[in-house]
Amino acid sequence: MAEVYIKNLGFAAGTPKSLEQLKADGALSGEIDFYRKQGYEQATVIEDAPMDFIEKNVPLSKDVDMLLYNTTFPRGILAKTDPKDNIPLVEKHMVYAGMKYLIKKERPELPYTGTAQQGCSGLLGAIDIAWMRVAAERNKKILCLSDDILPPGVFRSMEKSNMLLSDTVSYAEITSEPSRYRILNMTQGSIIQHHFLQIARDTELLLKTLCAGFADLQEIENILFPNHWRSVWASMMTRLKLSCRFEPCTIQTLAHGLSGDIAANLALYEEHGYITAGKKQIILAYGYGGHIRGMLIEAMEDRII
Numbered sequence: 249m250a251e252v253y254i255k256n257l258g259f260a261a262g263t264p265k266s267l268e269q270l271k272a273d274g275a276l277s278g279e280i281d282f283y284r285k286q287g288y289e290q291a292t293v294i295e296d297a298p299m300d301f302i303e304k305n306v307p308l309s310k311d312v313d314m315l316l317y318n319t320t321f322p323r324g325i326l327a328k329t330d331p332k333d334n335i336p337l338v339e340k341h342m343v344y345a346g347m348k349y350l351i352k353k354e355r356p357e358l359p360y361t362g363t364a365q366q367g368c369s370g371l372l373g374a375i376d377i378a379w380m381r382v383a384a385e386r387n388k389k390i391l392c393l394s395d396d397i398l399p400p401g402v403f404r405s406m407e408k409s410n411m412l413l414s415d416t417v418s419y420a421e422i423t424s425e426p427s428r429y430r431i432l433n434m435t436q437g438s439i440i441q442h443h444f445l446q447i448a449r450d451t452e453l454l455l456k457t458l459c460a461g462f463a464d465l466q467e468i469e470n471i472l473f474p475n476h477w478r479s480v481w482a483s484m485m486t487r488l489k490l491s492c493r494f495e496p497c498t499i500q501t502l503a504h505g506l507s508g509d510i511a512a513n514l515a516l517y518e519e520h521g522y523i524t525a526g527k528k529q530i531i532l533a534y535g536y537g538g539h540i541r542g543m544l545i546e547a548m549e550d551r552i553i
Contacts (some may be wrong), residue, residue, distance in 0.1 A: 249383045252546065255427035259418040259511035260305035261502060262294035270404060274317065278407045286410050287478050293404075293505040294415035298323065298397045299345070303352040306393055308420045315360035315388045316378055317346035317429045318370035318394040320506060323356045345395060350381070352365065367535030368474060369436075371418050371507035372393040372543055378422035389423040396506035404503075411476045416508025429545040432528065434461045436541045440532075450540060451532065455488075458530065458542040468492045469527035469547075471518055474534055475499040475509045493522055507533065523547045 267283055270276040270291060294301050308315075323345070344359040366373040374392035376443065381387045397415045399403065404413045412507070422431075435458045439450050459465045463464045470493045473481045485494055498505070498512040505512060510531055517523050524547060 250385050250424045251426075252379050252382045252431045253423050253425060253427035253548070254427065254431060255389075255421040255423050255512050256309070257418075257420040257429075259416050259505065259508040260301070261505060261512075262305045262415045263294040264290045264292050264501070266290045275402075275404045276412075277331065277403045277405045282407070283405065283412050285531075286412070286476070287417045287499040288412040288503050289500045291404050291412050292414040292416065292505070294397050294417075298395070299352065299540070301397070301497050302349055302393070302395060302417050306351045306391075306417055308350075308355060308391060309389065309421065312358070312389050312391045312421065314378075314381070315346055315358055316363065316374040316390055316392045317344075317349065317360055318363045318366065318374045318392070318507070319345055319417060320364070320367065320370050320394065320396045321399050322364060323399065343549065345430060347392070353362070366367055366539050368396075368504070368506040368536030369533035369539045369541040371420065371510055372434070372531070372533045372541040373436075373535075373539070375420060375422055375431075375543065376436070376541070379431050379434060382422055382424055385424070389425065391419060391421055393417070393419045394507035406536075409476075412503040414503045414508065415506045416502070416505040416512075418505075418511045420511070426548065427468070428547065428549060429529075430548055431543065431545055433458055433544040434542065436539065438538045440538055443482045447477070447534070447540075448480055450485075451481075451484060451534075452488060454532075454540055454542050455530065458544050462544055463528045466490065467528070468530055469524060470522060471530045472513045472517070472530065473497070473508070475502060475504040475513075476534075492510050493517075496520065508517060509533070511531040525549055 371394035
């Protein structure tokens, strides 16, 4: 099995809008103070046409030999050719987002696969598939892309889940070429009971499963959590007596950027010099609907990606 690395991990977000602006725009349910207490100050909104924004902000290297395109909020809806008949106009809607992206990049011949139904864990889900394909030497470099742009006119707040959502697009190249991060292990679980105590317990189990045979959990340098439920994660860290770094995070500037949290927070840790060559890091993602995913990586070089 080939070793597998992460290269060119990045994200792009939209225009920042304050909580007050979001409320005035009708994009925020509930009271502003509720979200501020969760750590949120603003969210980002992509105002360009989604595919134009993605084509402009997600690079496609010439040596990429496959695309894995994750869509959190599918935009295609079947339409009818005439109100009197029942014939769906499938031709329009079966030109999927992955193909549209490749056409814009002038690479329509590139093989691609689309994924969905993973909530905010979509990028990790795509990376998991790419990791296995590159390890099995079926591909040399796969671009994983997560399209996390909300539909127009919806609330950006998930009040019952204590979340405020931003528009983001995130991506990573998964490659056999030695790069900044080496993937050691990935795992996932399903959370049936959606209360915070159970989520914390399931996350503890996932952390132990992720590290088993690869690392001592007590020796992990950083655990990067998604931009929500900060008090839940802090309490869990205390209960497990973990000494690894838990802060900073981008919750105040990005809100919850769905898969974008992964790239944004790792870049922030890099900027602060918190990533040490030879040390292991854990990245976690919780996907609404019951997904929880973890990735164990090792920093290979002292350089910013």
